[in-house]
Amino acid sequence: MRRMMATIVALALLALPAAHAVQPDEIMSDPARESRARDLSRELRCMVCQNQSIDDSDAPLARDLRLLVRERIAAGDSNSQVLDFLVARYGEFVLLKPRLERQTILLWLLAPLLLIGGGLALWLQIRRRSRSGADVPAPPLTPDEEARLAALMSEEPRSS
Amino acid sequence: MIAETGHYALVLALGLALIQSIVPLIGARLRDDALMNVARSTALAQLLFVGASFIALVTLHVVSDFSVANVYENSHSMKPLLYKITGVWGNHEGSMLLWVSILALFGGLVAALGNNLPLSLRAHVLAVQAWIASAFYLFILVTSNPFLRIANPPIEGRDLNPVLQDIGLAVHPPMLYLGYVGFSISFSFAIAALMEGRIDAAWARWVRPWTLVAWIFLTLGIAMGSYWAYYELGWGGWWFWDPVENASLMPWLAGTALLHSALVMEKRNALKVWTILLSILTFSLSLLGTFLVRSGVITSVHAFATDPTRGVFILLILCLFIGGSLSLFAGRAGSLKQGGLFAPISREGALVLNNLLLTVACAVVLFGTLYPLAMELLADFKMSVGAPFYNLTFAPLFTLLLLAVPFGPMLAWKRGDLLGVTQRLLAAGVAGLVVIAIVWAWTRGGSALAPLAIGLGVFVIAGAMTDLAERTGLFRLPFATTLHRARGLPRSAWGSVFAHAGLGVALIGIVCETTWNSEYIATMKQNDVAHVAGYDVKLDGLFQRQGPNFREMIAEFNVSHEGETLSVMTPSKRSFTTRGSSTTEAALLTRGASQLYISLGDATAEGAIAVRIYHKPLVLLIWWGPVLMAFGGMLSLSDRRLRVGAPKPARAKQRLQPAE
Numbered sequence: 001m002r003r004m005m006a007t008i009v010a011l012a013l014l015a016l017p018a019a020h021a022v023q024p025d026e027i028m029s030d031p032a033r034e035s036r037a038r039d040l041s042r043e044l045r046c047m048v049c050q051n052q053s054i055d056d057s058d059a060p061l062a063r064d065l066r067l068l069v070r071e072r073i074a075a076g077d078s079n080s081q082v083l084d085f086l087v088a089r090y091g092e093f094v095l096l097k098p099r100l101e102r103q104t105i106l107l108w109l110l111a112p113l114l115l116i117g118g119g120l121a122l123w124l125q126i127r128r129r130s131r132s133g134a135d136v137p138a139p140p141l142t143p144d145e146e147a148r149l150a151a152l153m154s155e156e157p158r159s160s
Numbered sequence: 161m162i163a164e165t166g167h168y169a170l171v172l173a174l175g176l177a178l179i180q181s182i183v184p185l186i187g188a189r190l191r192d193d194a195l196m197n198v199a200r201s202t203a204l205a206q207l208l209f210v211g212a213s214f215i216a217l218v219t220l221h222v223v224s225d226f227s228v229a230n231v232y233e234n235s236h237s238m239k240p241l242l243y244k245i246t247g248v249w250g251n252h253e254g255s256m257l258l259w260v261s262i263l264a265l266f267g268g269l270v271a272a273l274g275n276n277l278p279l280s281l282r283a284h285v286l287a288v289q290a291w292i293a294s295a296f297y298l299f300i301l302v303t304s305n306p307f308l309r310i311a312n313p314p315i316e317g318r319d320l321n322p323v324l325q326d327i328g329l330a331v332h333p334p335m336l337y338l339g340y341v342g343f344s345i346s347f348s349f350a351i352a353a354l355m356e357g358r359i360d361a362a363w364a365r366w367v368r369p370w371t372l373v374a375w376i377f378l379t380l381g382i383a384m385g386s387y388w389a390y391y392e393l394g395w396g397g398w399w400f401w402d403p404v405e406n407a408s409l410m411p412w413l414a415g416t417a418l419l420h421s422a423l424v425m426e427k428r429n430a431l432k433v434w435t436i437l438l439s440i441l442t443f444s445l446s447l448l449g450t451f452l453v454r455s456g457v458i459t460s461v462h463a464f465a466t467d468p469t470r471g472v473f474i475l476l477i478l479c480l481f482i483g484g485s486l487s488l489f490a491g492r493a494g495s496l497k498q499g500g501l502f503a504p505i506s507r508e509g510a511l512v513l514n515n516l517l518l519t520v521a522c523a524v525v526l527f528g529t530l531y532p533l534a535m536e537l538l539a540d541f542k543m544s545v546g547a548p549f550y551n552l553t554f555a556p557l558f559t560l561l562l563l564a565v566p567f568g569p570m571l572a573w574k575r576g577d578l579l580g581v582t583q584r585l586l587a588a589g590v591a592g593l594v595v596i597a598i599v600w601a602w603t604r605g606g607s608a609l610a611p612l613a614i615g616l617g618v619f620v621i622a623g624a625m626t627d628l629a630e631r632t633g634l635f636r637l638p639f640a641t642t643l644h645r646a647r648g649l650p651r652s653a654w655g656s657v658f659a660h661a662g663l664g665v666a667l668i669g670i671v672c673e674t675t676w677n678s679e680y681i682a683t684m685k686q687n688d689v690a691h692v693a694g695y696d697v698k699l700d701g702l703f704q705r706q707g708p709n710f711r712e713m714i715a716e717f718n719v720s721h722e723g724e725t726l727s728v729m730t731p732s733k734r735s736f737t738t739r740g741s742s743t744t745e746a747a748l749l750t751r752g753a754s755q756l757y758i759s760l761g762d763a764t765a766e767g768a769i770a771v772r773i774y775h776k777p778l779v780l781l782i783w784w785g786p787v788l789m790a791f792g793g794m795l796s797l798s799d800r801r802l803r804v805g806a807p808k809p810a811r812a813k814q815r816l817q818p819a820e
Binding site for chain 1: 544
């Protein structure tokens with residue numbers, strides 16, 4: 001699942017780049033673990049910043065959280081255990097990608113529902129209208145517009 | 161004296177706007193040409209007075225008159241002249257004044273260039289413009305007066321936020337506002353059409369150039385803002401799904417949808433009701449963006465609660481205009497006649513699909529931005545919606561959209577032949593597949609979806625080229641004929657080719673940068689060498705320099721590639737004494753579309769310094785894409801067919817007058 005997420009994110013059209021406020025002294029010696037830490041950092045909010053992940057933020061709190069994430073990874077936690085640990089400590093607020101829960105279900109379902117609902121409604125309407133017959137004639141031009149049209153038409157060849 | 165003049169000019173503009181709000185409408189009701197023509201004069205006079213007010217504020221900033229609170233809080237006598245000027249809109253009051261100035265500019269342009277509009281339509285449009293203007297003049301005068309004096313003027317100002325002292329900021333907000341506020345014109349046209357109860361293809365023809373102008377500026381403004389964030393914020397990120405960015409993305413998505421639906425309306429007289437609704441929604445989203453950014457509600461619901469005057473005022477404006485226009489729409493939309501039948505598989509159908517996907521994308525951004533606020537207020541549940549959420553939801557939406565883009569322009573109006581178009585797009589599809597295979601083989605074992613996304617980008621670009629080749633008969637007809645046809649092709653056709661290709665270009669840039677970005681984070685001492693993506697970056701030394709209103713520490717790096725010295729890069733860290741804050745000035749080395757990016761962290765006591773070096777492959781494509789799109793927009797704007805229904809050159813004015 002995590003791999004799939006990562007690859008989907010790679011496809012994402014307006015994806016965040018690997019953006020870094022990570023300090024040299026924080027980096028873990030094992031590259032695999034470090035890259036796990038980085039992936040997790042991108043999903044965690046720096047709570048004192050305005051909409052920044054702890055991976056982006058220079059704030060001291062973000063550094064503490066980055067170190068905490070690495071500490072948990074070093075202790076052998078899985079990614080979801082690390083997230084659980086942080087949510088237990090700081091609440092759902094810390095997750096930049098909210099979990100699917102009672103309070104967030106509407107948010108997650110919005111796009112698919114709108115897409116399917118909108119698509120169906122449009123399809124039905126187009127079919128109904130194309131069955132129901134003839135074109136509605138355009139309203140006739142007012143004399144004023146007739147005059148304007150004549151003026152435009154007579155001007156056309158000269159402007160080209 | 162200058163401050164008072166500026167203030168007074170703004171009050172006069174409000175007075176003019178109030179007249180313009182009412183008199184032309186009475187004129188339209190009474191069919192009185194003179195009363196309707198009042199709108200034209202007041203719109204031009206408004207532009208004059210708001211312009212004077214804006215120039216007054218600029219002058220105050222330039223001469224560093226610290227007896228004015230706005231100047232004291234945002235300027236410094238040692239600040240370079242350029243940033244004294246751009247500092248005018250680097251703060252709340254000044255940026256609101258810029259907002260109304262641009263609104264007045266658009267109103268003035270409609271008044272000056274709208275001679276070929278039916279008189280009553282012009283009167284209605286300008287009256288609606290004046291309603292918006294009045295609301296915002298009042299907002300500025302009541303809650304955000306930039307001309308307030310300080311009783312005991314301080315000697316020195318508090319300087320502008322250093323992050324904003326940059327050329328990118330000089331251009332970004334005006335561009336963005338030209339886009340935001342430009343959509344007020346299509347809004348006013350929509351309301352005018354609803355009030356008059358009359359809407360036809362000619363209406364779309366008048367609206368489209370204005371929408372296009374706004375869209376071009378918004379596209380460039382967003383791209384500019386993104387590039388500014390990329391080089392100024394110092395960690396190489398270029399899009400953060402920040403609520404402030406979302407506030408500009410929403411009108412862009414809706415505006416892009418509007419451009420396409422107005423096309424259907426102009427060509428086929430269909431989608432009228434929807435186009436009107438989109439015009440209303442696009443500007444409503446611009447207003448919402450203004451509210452989100454200006455009320456402080458984004459930072460926290462509580463920040464909004466502690467100083468609610470401004471927020472509540474804008475919220476009122478927001479409710480009044482969005483609520484009012486939507487009620488008017490609900491009441492009148494039924495009376496608008498639908499026309500132009502089409503089969504689901506047709507160019508109209510493709511444009512409807514485009515609209516569906518763009519509006520869903522827009523709804524996702526809107527929901528993502530407002531959902532946490534609503535949950536906090538209603539359910540006392542604190543949550544965040546950030547980049548990972550948007551990336552996950554946008555990827556499938558935009559994949560669908562981009563897959564459909566090459567088909568749209570090649571389908572026939574009314575009833576299209578999907579199979580035939582697929583056959584004609586075969587070459588483009590093959591090009592995409594070949595690129596996927598090459599990238600796959602080349603990167604071996606990397607992310608599986610990155611080659612697919614790049615292939616999609618190539619498909620979109622090749623699709624746009626195919627459309628062009630088909631229309632000009634390239635490879636089928638003699639070259640001279642092709643050339644002749646290419647010259648005869650409407651500019652708007654060229655425009656859509658460029659704009660669509662721009663999408664593909666941006667996609668490729670985004671995927672390459674995200675997937676193959678290499679980074680190097682370390683503490684470096686003098687003569688240390690970093691190896692990043694085949695480049696050797698050697699730290700030659702650190703030194704200090706005194707700037708006009710800052711001190712900076714510069715690091716000098718010698719960059720070489722395979723033993724050949726390429727360049728010297730000098731990133732720096734600036735400390736601004738007045739504000740006590742610092743900025744990182746990243747150094748960029750451009751090679752083709754790729755960039756080497758160095759930014760500095762903190763220095764240690766032993767003379768070493770934390771350094772971040774990135775190699776960002778094809779990163780510039782991210783911004784070349786939008787530039788191509790905007791260029792396409794400009795080409796389309798220069799199309800003769802649009803100009804016929806749009807602003808007229810002065811020469812034609814004479815001929816048209818008798819008809820009015």
